[in-house]
Amino acid sequence: MRSLRAEWTKFRTVRGWVLAMIVASAAIVGLGIMPGMQGTCGADCGLPVGPGGEEVTDAFTFMHQPMTGDGTIAAQLTSLTGILPDDPDPSAEQSGGAGPSAAKGAAAGRPGLVPWAKAGLLLKDGTRPGSAYAAVMLTGTHGVRLQYDYTHDVAGPAATPTSTPTPQWLRLTRTGDTVRAEVSADGSAWQTVGTADLSGLPDTVEVGLFATSPQYSAATSGAFGMSGASGGPTQATGVFENVAVTGTPSGGWRGEIIGGADDNAGGATQDSGRFTVSGTGDIAPAVAGAAGLGVTITQTLVGTFAGLIVVVVVGAMFITAEYRRGLVRTTMAANPRRGRTLAAKAVVIGAVTFVTSLPGVAAVVVIGQKVLRANGVYVHAASAVTEAQVIVGTAAVLAVSAVLALALGMIVRHSAAAVTTAIVAIVLPYLLTMTVLPAGAGQWLLRLTPAAAFAVQQSTPQYAQVDNIYTPVNGYFPLVPWAGFAVLCGWTAIALAAATLLVRRRDV
Template structure:
């Protein structure tokens, strides 16, 4: 054992012995784990989704899953032919118009106006099959974001900005060569600019190629009657006029097939908001409703971690007591006699509390997510699928968040030496901003600002579904979308913890015990 005589080992062992022999602290950590798991499972158990077709209850439709594992919306009007092997499709878009249902001016009366939503899409597409969620690449004109090339739901490249009109039409071309799809655009059909390249690995030799149009619902966010946010999507449709449609390669002869991919079927068996298609003399008019994009509709895996704020408060109390109890009982004088290098004594405490809290955190997050998502599914909820890496990041990241908060609280305890002041400060800078930002009637700008600059930014580590710049969505903190990326959020809280620990080390050295 003589190898294990590093200078840091002794204070570390002393602090660990202190922690594990004080029953209240151990009980507190176990309580933090239990409260997090129980609240999470309870809220999962209380969350139910049911779907009905008219008077009958039916199983809820399962959203399709894209080639890269995300839940997606795949709903559009598709005018297509078969393409064997390599080839290309070219078309000119001469007009793009649409209709949007605006919020009712008179309650109950549909208020539909002409217009396009920003991400209405129409263009040329190569798709693995007509199955929802299958691989695709498309070059398109959008409502307000110019020409784009998108593929497999989560990739988007911007082309030339601006809309289309008869005076300034837009030519689009998509070529297939093996697994590689290349998108081009042109203003006159002569001079082409490359928009982007997509590699669709495993794309079968025979694919569908054609024209499409779709238009996502117009999203409005309203403040809930007593705080919180309610997101709602209203109907919109897009109509595009194509001409000079040309196919190169081994395409099927004869008429174009048409499919209203993913159209909603109403209770009476007829399609709800169907798309349309018309052709006359080489001019195609395609009208579609829906979107080809990742979806955030459903429960996220982190919704099973709703007990986290409660667990955090318990962790804060234990971490603060871990140091202030020594001051109160005078044990700190003994501790500092035994380990006169005070910074090192404090560091040992920080390491012990961080390690214990991480373990308790993992013991809380792993079962919460594993069992919680099962309960959610059993209750008819759709749980949005995420990759293994994301799942590990959420589970381990939340444990790391708990550890960082414990270190921050410990440092505040060392700075204040007063339990009540330290606990209150820790709660006020960590939990309070989160509470205010996600539930109160505080306006959105203020809420986002709070989640950027306060230690509550760390809550971002639990966000499993990212915000997509090219999908209009209810991206607000109260619905689980944080202003900072996950790791940046965790870095903010870690920076606060490091800063507070540094200050505490400085103070502990200067002050009398």
């Protein structure tokens, strides 16, 4: 306790250090709420909410009819084709510029299917976007799947081809709240794909045939690596025959475009027992980035880098200033246990950084969302738990970074060298990933270097069934939040161990 009290007294009596910590927090707030990013819709681009409370995309073409009670729908999917954009428009990735209904003009383009183009059978709680559903489908390159309630994805039997050979026989069977999905090569021998539990499913549901195709997106590369993304609307067309509904169907078939898409998004026709359904959009969790809409709260934290540089400078100077002024001999004479002195300094600089930065990070996450929405940018909602993770995690990253700078300062005994090393280790990998490195190399840097800690700012999950450019540019990181933070802690522990060893062995 005596060492802690002594180090805290040293820190608070140097006004420059105290003011610098205040400036660091103010920089995070100022840069985070400063108007800059512009969009076109803001709150008007509201997304439907799925059964689990998550934001979802629910846009497709549906040829359907009501069915009451238990029953079955089966059909032979005889063809799955698609249209890709001729000239993908890079502006499709701009914040607020593309939403669930952004597939205008998909009817013009070149033949082809995106990997998650979908056509198959769908059972849904009405036609309201965001309502519960279960679907068995053939996809562009991922074979037959059972998907339900947006976040659940089950692959078909191992024998099911992963490309798009047709025909495929598909079947959905409802028993109470349980829906079983099956696939067959001949319509006689059926294999189970999986079952979906749709708790609270009403007695009467809509069943039928559907088709949809998500936004095309691809990374574009400049001379030194990834420099942006291109994308555009796509369309999928499924042709169905031998459609049979058992149980208690009521009413005739009705074709409908769900999710607010315009007439160019597709349609459904029936001719002598053959159904042709063309659609665009997706039935999946909503994402931010090139394949989705808007941004996440991660984009409010651009000021983290300015704050980090300030706290790194203070962390390094907390020890190097004593070396420069010759006061370190007095410190070590007062407490001969040098390792304890270093530990006390680490606790003080870490605690002060965390306490001073936490309010600033919290303010910018809350206020920054409002600023972005006021500028017409759609910001994905985040739960209170996720916001707490981002706020506490960012403050913790700043605190541990200050401790890392302290340890480097003890090792090199020079402020400029310690600060430069810390910034190169923490900030430079992130900036290289964002600007000049190919995506693969950048992902590895964000796994191995201290910059991995920025993963604590990821506020939305990645989904295997949603193709997107999952990079830090769009708020996604290769490691889960606390694994990334652990990488920074590991590097800091190594630096502290080396600093402790050196301070014990060499002359002060």
